[in-house]
Amino acid sequence: MRTPFIAGNWKMHKTVNEAEAFLKELLNKDLPSGVDAAICAPFIHLDRLVKGTNESIGIGAENGHFEDQGAFTGEVSIDSLSDLGVDYVIIGHSERREMFNETDEDVNKKVLKALEKDVIPIVCCGETLEERENNTYTEKITTQIEAAFKGVSESDAKKVVVAYEPIWAIGTGKSATSEDANLMCQLVRETIEKLFNKDVSEAVRIQYGGSVKPENVKEYMSEPHIDGALVGGASLEVESFVSLLEGAKNE
Ligand code: 13P
Numbered sequence: 001m002r003t004p005f006i007a008g009n010w011k012m013h014k015t016v017n018e019a020e021a022f023l024k025e026l027l028n029k030d031l032p033s034g035v036d037a038a039i040c041a042p043f044i045h046l047d048r049l050v051k052g053t054n055e056s057i058g059i060g061a062e063n064g065h066f067e068d069q070g071a072f073t074g075e076v077s078i079d080s081l082s083d084l085g086v087d088y089v090i091i092g093h094s095e096r097r098e099m100f101n102e103t104d105e106d107v108n109k110k111v112l113k114a115l116e117k118d119v120i121p122i123v124c125c126g127e128t129l130e131e132r133e134n135n136t137y138t139e140k141i142t143t144q145i146e147a148a149f150k151g152v153s154e155s156d157a158k159k160v161v162v163a164y165e166p167i168w169a170i171g172t173g174k175s176a177t178s179e180d181a182n183l184m185c186q187l188v189r190e191t192i193e194k195l196f197n198k199d200v201s202e203a204v205r206i207q208y209g210g211s212v213k214p215e216n217v218k219e220y221m222s223e224p225h226i227d228g229a230l231v232g233g234a235s236l237e238v239e240s241f242v243s244l245l246e247g248a249k250n251e
Helices: 016-027 043-052 078-084 094-099 104-116 129-133 137-148 178-195 198-203 217-221 238-247
Strands: 005-009 036-041 058-061 088-091 120-125 161-164 205-209 228-231
Touching: 005 088, 005 161, 005 205, 005 238, 016 036, 016 043, 016 238, 036 043, 036 088, 043 058, 043 078, 078 104, 088 104, 104 120, 104 137, 120 137, 129 137, 137 161, 137 178, 161 178, 178 198, 178 205, 178 217, 217 228, 217 238, 228 238
Parallel strands: 005 036, 005 228, 036 058, 058 088, 088 120, 120 161, 161 205, 205 228
Antiparallel strands: none
C-alpha cells in the first residue's frame, strides 16, 4: 500500500547543464508507473530542474536552512526552496552530520520547517562502522529518529520519508544485506509507532541507502519494511536510474 520511492542523491556531482541534459533524456524514457521518483541535486541546479520536469520526476534539494532568512552566509532557506517549487529536501545526510557538524537538533528544526513549507523531508539516519561493531547501532538509530520527529504532528509525520543509510555502506560498494537493511528499517518503523501509532508508522515510507545499484535494488525492495532507495553513485547515469525505477516496481 506504500508507493515505492526511488530518489537519487547527486551530492556534488554534475554541472547545471549536465543536470538539465540528464533530466531531458530521462523524461524521454518510458518510465514505469507506480513508482515515485525524484532527483536531489545541488542548490544552483534546482531552478532549471524544477522548470524542466513534469509530474513523473520530483525534484529535491540536498539540504536547506531552517531559518526563513538571516545572516547565514552561504546557506539556502527551506522557505526559498518551497517558493521555487522544490518537492523534497534531504535532511541530516550522514555527510552533513559528519562533515558539517549537523546535530539531531538541527535535523529536527529542518524537518519541522520543511513540513511547514510543504516540502517533503527525506530524513537520513545511520550508524558508523564503529557503532555497528560496538553494538550501539540500534540506540543510534532510535535516538536519531526520536529527535527528528520531535514536535511533528501525526498528520505531518505520515508525509515524512526516512532513509536508513549505514555510513559504512555509503559509496563503498559494501552494501548491507537485504535482511539486515530490513531489520533496521523495521526498527525505524517500530520507533515511529512508539512515537505516534501504527497508522502513522504504516504510512511512513522508509528507504534503504548505501551502494544500491540496478543489480541489487529488487532484493531490497522485496523486503517488507523497505519501500525504496536513496541512491548516490548509481543515480548519476540515466540508464542506471531507469533500471532502479524498473527494479522498484511492485510485482
Ligand atoms: P551510494 O549509493 O553512492 O553508496 O550513496 C548512498 C547515499 O549516500 C545516498 O544518500
